[in-house]
Amino acid sequence: MALPALPRDAIVLGAEATDWRDAVRLAGAALTAAGIARPGYAGEMVRMIEEHGPYVVIAPGLALAHARPGPEVLADGLAIVTLATPVDFGHPYNDPVSVVLALAVASGDAHIALVAELANIFNDSSAVADLAAARSVDDVMAIMGAAK
């Protein structure tokens, strides 16, 4: 991934989330901490799920929270939040979620390279469990950089 897309400041391990909204907001806060999105982006990601349902839970244990490109996005980038206690999103197959990825992209055209890298990483079915078990930011960077 253009690994600048995942700054160390955007990685939060073992977070406590009360529910899925809280988990998505934590991921939004991580994007903001890393300078990738403004604070309002977290609410946009929550609204996306309220509007369309828990489709963002795209694999067992993994949510890919995202909203549309817009003024809340400052740069293309990614945040990763692992949860101390997994939360349900209400997905028919892939609950509970232990890893939340938050994706922000400035334009719809630019994101495919970033997403292709995500596919390289997560097509390995052990990646979600490895991230959930990660004990350090370096562990996460190693998992996310493995497909470079």
Added chain:
Amino acid sequence: MKIVAICGAGIGSSGILKVNAERVLGRLGIQAEVTAAHLASLAQDAANAQVILTSPEFVDAIGKTNADIVIVENYFDTAELTRKLEAALG
């Protein structure tokens, strides 16, 4: 052959479906154009699509279509995607 991947934003999850569908189709030796789209742009993007790839949440919103709707459970499971695309295209 035209295939459209649908999600709520047209980025992110539909992008992953597009990338993995292209890989699977390449392995199957099937020529196809795969587009990532969101619900609001679906009418134009899916006008002449043969297959729509999406999550169960979007089936009702997609509504009436001549395309085969393929529901994907695990977006990163290329074995699932291979099985379902083969069934839809075969």
